[in-house]
Amino acid sequence: MDDQVQVVAPSKVYAQACNDYQPDNVQRAMDALVANLGGLDALVPANSKVFIKVNLVRDMTPEKCGTTHPQVVIALVKHLQRITPNIVVGDSSGGLYTRGAMQAVYNKCKMTDISAQTQATLNQDFEFATAEINGQVCKTCEIINAYHNADVVINVTKLKTHSFAGYTGAVKNLYGLIPGLVKVEMHSRYPDLGDFCHLLCDIEQYASQKIVLHVIDAIIGMDGAGPTNGKPKFMGQLLASQNPYALDVVAVKLFGNPWDMPLLQVANKRGLVSKDLAEIDFDFDSWQANFVPDFDIQPVTSADTFLNMPKWVKKLAKKYLTKKVKIHKPTCRGCGKCATHCPAQAIQIVDGKAKIAQSKCIRCYCCQELCPFDAVKFGKSLLYRFVHAFSRTKSKKSGK
């Protein structure tokens, strides 16, 4: 296969206000989005096999707002089932990618509402196959069969904070095309944030050959300690675009500065999205009225911080410029989930509690993402606080 060809989809972004997850309200918002898109018939061939890639990061209820709300998927499927009966909904969560593990996730995330109320089925194929990604940092990668088996894919994600990457939107959601624990291995192969963001862009560019639409559920998102332990945050929007980068820029503009986000910095460097907002077909002036002012966003390290540094400087910088994970012992129940998924094997369960070997930790924050009891907290060094406070002041002054 040839080297990866850069794909840039049309940059028009559509937004529709929606105040809650009442089925009629979500359906009305989705109907309006689909009408603005000119219908789905031009994007989805009749009787084609459609895979709806949702965000099921972990087994959590829709009320926690860390996963795609089933009502959004139901509203979308009601349009799709007029075109094709072959609709599969799924994701590879952070844990094991097996029938038993995923059924537990489907139940808790109420994905079962989708199969009960529409013709769509929940993915039951938990196999995967190697794909020729041919990207800038990744040449081959395991990708779940649900993607391989589909003719077209629709990416339906949640808008929320992410401790490692800054935010989760359309592009980050595609990391879930990698099966279960292989994601852990990928974190250890790409421990630098900059490289990891390149990996996300590589996956998006590969997957774009089948993806016809990206939708972001930003009706109630998550702020604070996302992607799983933050707080639900009302944002009131349902967003869609064929271009995931343009869509992410619009989404981040709801609460912050897109160019503070390492993933969008990397995408911009790769020519996948322009910092000139005029190149995105969207009314940014009116969008200001929807800004969520008190959104609790966790500062993240720049994508460039660790690139091109000598190894020893990189080690020191990582130690003092990134958040350190620590276990809140009274909350930890010793379930071992963090230890199983730690790519650096830095966690051991000692006397019924998780214990982190800081010297081994690569600060990928998988443990914080996967702990079901919110027992993994962040520690911030003085230098970290100083540097991030300074960068915030700078970006406010520059008006970005």
Ligand code: SF4
């Ligand atoms: S930190 Fe969380 S995931 Fe790890 S053992 Fe404790 S409760 Fe389980």
Ligand code: SF4
């Ligand atoms: S201890 Fe947590 S943050 Fe550190 S490498 Fe392991 S999973 Fe990643």
